[in-house]
Amino acid sequence: xxxxxxxxxxxxxxxxxxxxxxxxxxxxxxxxxxxxxxxxxxxxxxxxxxxxxxxxxxxxxxxxxxxxxxxxxxxxxxxxxxxxxxxxxxxxxxxxxxxxxxxxxxxxxxxxxxxxxxxxxxxxxxxxxxxxxxxxxxxxxxxxxxxxxxxxxxxxxxxxxxxxxxxxxxxxxxxxxxxxxxxxxxxxxxxxxxxxxxxxxxxxxxxxxxxxxxxxxxxxxxxxxxxxxxxxxxxxxxxxxxxxxxxxxxxxxxxxxxxxxxxxxxxxxxxxxxxxxxxxxxxxxxxxxxxxxxxxxxxxxxxxxxxxxxxxxxxxxxxxxxxxxxxxxxxxxxxxxxxxxxxxxxxxxxxxxxx
Ligand SMILES: [Fe+2]
Ligand SMILES: [Fe+2]
Numbered sequence: 001x002x003x004x005x006x007x008x009x010x011x012x013x014x015x016x017x018x019x020x021x022x023x024x025x026x027x028x029x030x031x032x033x034x035x036x037x038x039x040x041x042x043x044x045x046x047x048x049x050x051x052x053x054x055x056x057x058x059x060x061x062x063x064x065x066x067x068x069x070x071x072x073x074x075x076x077x078x079x080x081x082x083x084x085x086x087x088x089x090x091x092x093x094x095x096x097x098x099x100x101x102x103x104x105x106x107x108x109x110x111x112x113x114x115x116x117x118x119x120x121x122x123x124x125x126x127x128x129x130x131x132x133x134x135x136x137x138x139x140x141x142x143x144x145x146x147x148x149x150x151x152x153x154x155x156x157x158x159x160x161x162x163x164x165x166x167x168x169x170x171x172x173x174x175x176x177x178x179x180x181x182x183x184x185x186x187x188x189x190x191x192x193x194x195x196x197x198x199x200x201x202x203x204x205x206x207x208x209x210x211x212x213x214x215x216x217x218x219x220x221x222x223x224x225x226x227x228x229x230x231x232x233x234x235x236x237x238x239x240x241x242x243x244x245x246x247x248x249x250x251x252x253x254x255x256x257x258x259x260x261x262x263x264x265x266x267x268x269x270x271x272x273x274x275x276x277x278x279x280x281x282x283x284x285x286x287x288x289x290x291x292x293x294x295x296x297x298x299x300x301x302x303x304x305x306x307x308x309x310x311x312x313x314x315x316x317x318x319x320x321x322x323x324x325x326x327x328x329x330x331x332x333x334x335x336x337x338x339x340x341x342x343x344x345x346x347x348x349x350x351x352x353x354x355x
Contacts, residue, residue, distance in 0.1 A: 025091075031161065035233060040250065041095065048085045048092055049114070051084050051088070053114075054078075055078050061074070061192065076184075087170055099225075100224045102220055102224065105216070135185065139185040143270060144256070146273070147274075149175030150175070152175035153275070173288050180280070186270050222236040223235070
């Protein structure tokens with residue numbers, strides 16, 4: 001088990017009990033940009049099930065954590081991801097109410113997270129290895145969600161295009177929390193195992209799978225949108241993606257290329273990537289986050305899964321692999337996700353009009 005970088009400016013991660021009403025949301029919530037709207041809508045198809053799986057995996061890993069600060073971060077992560085899942089579930093339900101039937105796609109996603117990546121009836125060392133493998137997969141996905149979070153916090157083109165303010169607030173609240181907790185999965189993986197090749201293997205599995213799921217999800221949303229019936233927009237094409245990315249309406253391919261290259265660095269640590277100031281600043285002005293914080297009874301949401309539950313594998317023993325890499329110079333220099341910083345007024349102002 002590896003000691004974690006210490007810092008004195010940690011953010012205490014907590015879930016915000018946000019509420020969104022999508023009942024009046026247009027299917028092209030970026031007006032007249034159905035492709036870009038649906039490409040981002042794929043989040044609603046993947047994340048409810050995916051983030052509930054994060055919560056399950058981290059709840060199982062929590063009893064194995066021998067570092068109090070990391071355990072606190074893992075609890076905060078679980079609470080935030082549970083709230084993300086339920087918020088995207090609301091958006092997914094709205095897509096169905098709007099006549100876009102993605103039942104089969106969602107069933108495939110449920111199979112991936114529930115069966116392919118679910119419990120395998122293992123015990124002892126095999127169960128532990130499978131759990132660590134899944135923590136590595138979560139860490140890889142979390143690097144990409146942090147990159148997406150960073151992008152959505154700096155996407156004035158969506159405001160200029162007239163994107164729906166409530167959907168933007170949901171995406172930016174989520175993106176800000178992804179930036180806020182971007183180091184937790186990596187730190188947990190390093191704490192439990194930390195092997196470089198395993199970390200890279202997880203990303204080499206994750207990235208192509210996500211690209212394929214994203215392309216398929218976008219195509220299905222466009223094909224099944226009743227408002228696009230009989231129009232060329234019914235067919236999602238690569239050139240539509242390149243055009244939308246050039247206009248800043250969706251993340252571009254270079255963003256992901258740079259993200260992948262940074263992950264290959266043996267000294268990679270999420271704290272060295274991403275803008276915590278922008279995340280904290282947005283959360284200070286987000287209408288949904290502010291409303292949640294203003295309600296004493298609901299300002300701090302509880303995780304939906306009992307994290308105190310007995311672990312399903314033997315966690316009494318020390319992790320069998322304690323060969324995790326020592327904190328690298330750059331991780332020691334930079335605090336982990338919990339890098340707290342007072343919101344800079346300029347950043348707050350920049351994002352204040354976003355939602
Ligand atoms: Fe999330
Ligand atoms: Fe996350």
